[in-house]
Amino acid sequence: ETGVTQSPTHLIKTRGQQVTLRCSSQSGHNTVSWYQQALGQGPQFIFQYYREEENGRGNFPPRFSGLQFPNYSSELNVNALELDDSALYLCASSWTVTGNEQYFGPGTRLTVT
Amino acid sequence: AQSVSQHNHHVILSEAASLELGCNYSYGGTVNLFWYVQYPGQHLQLLLKYFSGDPLVKGIKGFEAEFIKSKFSFNLRKPSVQWSDTAEYFCAVWGGSQGNLIFGKGTKLSVKP
Secondary structure, eight states, X not given: OOOOEEEOSEEEEOTTOOEEEEEEOOTTOOEEEEEEEOTTXXXXXXXXXXXXXXXXXXXXXXXXXXXXXXXXXXXXXXXSOOGGGOEEEEEEEESSSSSSOOEEOOOEEEEEO | OXXXXXXXXXXXXXXXXXXXXOEEEEOOSOOEEEEEEEXXXXXXXXXXXXXXXXXXXXXXXXXXXXXXXXXXXXXXXXXXXOGGGOXXXXXXXXXXXXXXXXXOXXXXXXXXX
C-alpha cells in the first residue's frame, strides 16, 4: 500500500509569483484535503476535493485554488504569493468526505521571499 | 465557529514520567476525535481516534485518550513516557457536514533521557 506522497519537498518563490504543489493520494482513497501549517501552529484547512469537485473550503482567499484528477491525485495552486504564504503545505487523503481519519503526506515546505 | 484548544504549548518530562495532554473542543453536535503525532522530521501520523462507543480509546505505542462529552474534552495519556515519544502532538476534531479536521495548535513534548 503506497502512502500519500507530495512534491516538491521544498520550494523557494518570490513574492508575486505563482506556485503549484502536487499530491498523490493513498491507494483506494478518493478524497484529498489540503492544509496549511504555519510555524508553531496546527494545520489549517484550505479545501477538500472529492471525485474531482471542491467539497468544502476554509477561510482562504480565491488565489488558493485546486484540482483533483481522475486518479484522485491533486494539485494546490497559489497565485500572487505573499510573504505570509510561507508555510508547510500538507495533503491528506481519506476514504470518504466525512469524519474518517485522514492520512497525511510529508508536506511541501514553501518559502516566499 | 468550531475550535480546538490544547492547554500546553511545551511539556518537558523525564523518562518514565506519566503524561497527560489536554484537549478541549467547542462543538455541540456529534464529533469524531483524533490525536495525531509528528515526530521530528516525519509526517503527521494517527495516534488514536474516537468515533463512538467506549470513551476510553487505546492507540499505538501505549497511548490512550478519554472522551468526556460533558466537558468537551479528549485528553491524551501515557503512563510512562520514553525518550522516543519526543514529538509534537495535535488534537483534531471532525464535526459537521464538511470533511475537514479542525486542529489545535499542538503541544510539543520533550522527554529527557
